Amino acid sequence: MTQQGHGRLRRLGVLAAAPALGALTLAACGGGDDNASASGSGGAADSFTFAFENASGGAENPWLILAEEYSEEIGVEIETNPLPPDSYGLTMRTQLQGGNAPTLMMFAPGSGQSSSVIPLAEAGYLEPLGEEAASLVPEGSESQFGIDGEIYAQPTSLIPVGVTWNVGAAEEAGVEYPEDFDAYLEACQSLADQGKSMAVIAGAVPPNPGLMAMAISATRVYAETPDFNDQLAAGDASFAESEGWQDTLETIVEMNEAGCFQPGAPGAGFDGITQGITQGTSLSAFLPGTAANELANATPGLELDTRAFPPADGDPYLLASPNYVLSINADAEEAQKEAALDFLNWMSENAERVTEVQGGVPITGPGENLNPTYEPVRDLLESGDYAPLPNQGWPNPSVYGALATGAQGLLTGQGDVQSVLEAMDEAYSQ
Amino acid sequence: MTATTGTPQDTSPVVRGAAAGAGGGRLFRSRRARPLISHGRWWWALPAVLMVVLIHYLATAGGALYAFTDWSGVGDFNFIGLENFRRIFADPAMIGSLTNTLFLAFGFLIATNVVGLVLALALNRTLKTRYLLRVLFFMPVVLSPLAVSYVWKFIFDFNGPLNGVLGWVGMEPQLWLADANLALWAVLVVMAWQTTGMVMVIYLAGLATVPTEIEEAAALDGAGNWRRFRHITLPSIRPSVAIASTLMLLQGLRVFDQVMALTGGGPAGATETLATQVYKETFALSNFGFGAALALLLTLIMLVFAVLQQAATKDRS
Structure with a gap:
């Protein structure tokens, strides 16, 4: 063979060696995974990963606290991954499809939000949970936690959603919490004369007007028709034809016209709520109970509690549901799944502590140690006069999007009640 | 040879x-x-x-394929033909987003080019402080659009300095970013404010190539400022006009950061653009198929306008 021939062979050898080396390296990596699986079989792993939303970004997040307490007590390490709420749903969906999702994940019940659990269960990404998780699911809400008789999400605690009432500021202004909507409008006028407002809203952030609309719908829609979402699903009802939903949105228009909101409300952000409530220039806000708790804890001397929005007539009614659930990745290793399931069982065994850390109400109902924030709605919680957040029973996030944007438009004078409800129907049918 | x-x-x-x-x-x-x-x-x-x-x-073509599906981001999907595009043109909110996109794109194109050219002409030769002023006018360009938008959001706030100034002169405060009639203009102002410096630099580069001899000869022949600009300067900077107008049109069509930071598309969709709708439909509402259809439409619009704009500013001499 000539020298030129040897050179060609050498070059070919180098070319062949590169992919071969790559393949060997990959094989070695694959082998490592196999070994890890094998060592983990036959019992729970001594660590697992856990992803959840962390709105504040701080270390006081309830999931972080609970994970740390579990690790200290049981000795199993939980690798936490707190993520911002706006991209959380997308991140989890991407990771689940990419096969690199954490073992344990926080989701929302139902199908109505971007981080909802049901579409992921239907796509086969989640592991069915056992009897212990099923026993925690509120009666009649099974369809929001599982499919085909299997439960895929474990609820943690009930989170009441209504009106966050600033007790101290109300006393200072000489206003008592109104019993009905007429009294509410009168109080709005009285407070406006004092340079204060009855409610502070983040009008520039659609989810807040959206939450307000849902809180109002508790008495206008769900108190009289608790199965309204079932009627929607069956095609027996629509938002546009619902008198309750019409009343709900009309109520927002009336509140706006009566000056119930702070000046500049349509352009305000969440910082406006914090300022208005903590400084006492506004007496109330529409927030989840947990947020009210966080606000009160962060502001010494601030006394907040949770109330039901005043009914037009009839009895008060509240929204309360487990807004956060935990699910296990179906693709995780068996040992990891077992470790995560142990953590879920620990949470149900320590429900009181979980509730205390989360600032909610025990999933089994209010007990003796009910958070004082919820004392005004204890009767409603005990008697079951509450409905889950309506959007948990809606089929896709667009319905709530249409409600939130529509409610924002009612504050700025864009659109009308009927067009908002028709947009919700249109979104529902997608 | x-x-x-x-x-x-x-x-x-x-x-x-x-x-x-x-x-x-x-x-x-x-x-x-x-x-x-x-x-x-x-x-x-x-x-x-x-x-x-x-x-x-x-990869882009693969993504465009989803425009013809009902994919929600997880699980299976069905091919639904042109249904997503029918929905876009039947939905007043989407038509509003398209109108807003075109308004912002052409408003941005005109505002930045007119003001940028005026600034470039003013700071081209004679002014002693021209180098300092060029730096000052160009400075917003190097800032992050998000940072600039948040500063302007504070300025436009109901309790912000702009309403404070209005109060001093006895005028009523305005909901700049929450008024459906004002919000889109506010977004346009922020976009133009930040980018005009870039256009100014493009035109300054073009003006540097204009022969002073010809201008002086025209002046000696009695041509006024406007005639010199119309018949000497403008034809000489035609390549700069083509570059600046193309860049600004495309940047205006794909506007996203400023809208999201200032209004989030609100109030009630009044400042929504195609780009913000693509983001919301795809990532917030999990309508991946519909979002892909919107993205495809936006791409086609940008392509058509870029070609038209290139044809309009083509040097035919």
Whole structure:
């Protein structure tokens, strides 16, 4: 063979060696995974990963606290991954499809939000949970936690959603919490004369007007028709034809016209709520109970509690549901799944502590140690006069999007009640 | 002509090394005259071309395929033909987003080019402080659009400085970002404020190429400022006009950051653009198919306007 021939062979050898080396390296990596699986079989792993939303970004997040307490007590390490709420749903969906999702994940019940659990269960990404998780699911809400008789999400605690009432500021202004909507409008006028407002809203952030609309719908829609979402699903009802939903949105228009909101409300952000409530220039806000708790804890001397929005007539009614659930990745290793399931069982065994850390109400109902924030709605919680957040029973996030944007438009004078409800129907049918 | 005097552009047979009877000097001559990239070496570019095709065009085409599906981001999907596009054109909110996009794009194009050209003309030669002023006018360009938008959000706030100034002169405060009639203009102001410096620099570069002799000759012949600008300056900076207008039109069509930071598309969709709708439908509402259809539509619109704009500013001399 000539020298030129040897050179060609050498070059070919180098070319062949590169992919071969790559393949060997990959094989070695694959082998490592196999070994890890094998060592983990036959019992729970001594660590697992856990992803959840962390709105504040701080270390006081309830999931972080609970994970740390579990690790200290049981000795199993939980690798936490707190993520911002706006991209959380997308991140989890991407990771689940990419096969690199954490073992344990926080989701929302139902199908109505971007981080909802049901579409992921239907796509086969989640592991069915056992009897212990099923026993925690509120009666009649099974369809929001599982499919085909299997439960895929474990609820943690009930989170009441209504009106966050600033007790101290109300006393200072000489206003008592109104019993009905007429009294509410009168109080709005009285407070406006004092340079204060009855409610502070983040009008520039659609989810807040959206939450307000849902809180109002508790008495206008769900108190009289608790199965309204079932009627929607069956095609027996629509938002546009619902008198309750019409009343709900009309109520927002009336509140706006009566000056119930702070000046500049349509352009305000969440910082406006914090300022208005903590400084006492506004007496109330529409927030989840947990947020009210966080606000009160962060502001010494601030006394907040949770109330039901005043009914037009009839009895008060509240929204309360487990807004956060935990699910296990179906693709995780068996040992990891077992470790995560142990953590879920620990949470149900320590429900009181979980509730205390989360600032909610025990999933089994209010007990003796009910958070004082919820004392005004204890009767409603005990008697079951509450409905889950309506959007948990809606089929896709667009319905709530249409409600939130529509409610924002009612504050700025864009659109009308009927067009908002028709947009919700249109979104529902997608 | 001999081979030694040939240029790479020379395509005579001698230069290409194909002349018959060149004798012993043929090889030397043809090697010296060979262009830097000659016929037969096109495949050098093949890996790069393949990468661009695979990573850019094929991936984009793959994404565009979802525009014809009902994919929600997880699980299976069905091909639904043009249903997503029918929904876009039947939905008043989407039509509103399209209108807003065009309003912002053309408003941005006009505002930045007019103000940028005026600034460039003012700061071109005579002003002593022109170098300092150029820096000041260009400075917003280097800032993050998000940072600039948040500063302006504070300025536009109901309790912000702008309403404070209005209060001093006895005017009513305005909901700049929450009024459906004002919000889109507010977004346009922020976009134009930040980018005008860039256009100014493009026009300054163009103005540097305008021969002063011709301008002086025209002035001596009695041509006024406007006639000199109309008949000498503007034709001379035509390439700058083409570049600045194309860039601004495309930047205006794809506006996203400023809208999201200032209004989030609100109030009630009054400032929603196609780009913000693509984001919301795809990532917030999990309508991946519908979002892909919107993205495809936006791409087509940008393509059409870019071609039209290039044709309109083409140098026909």
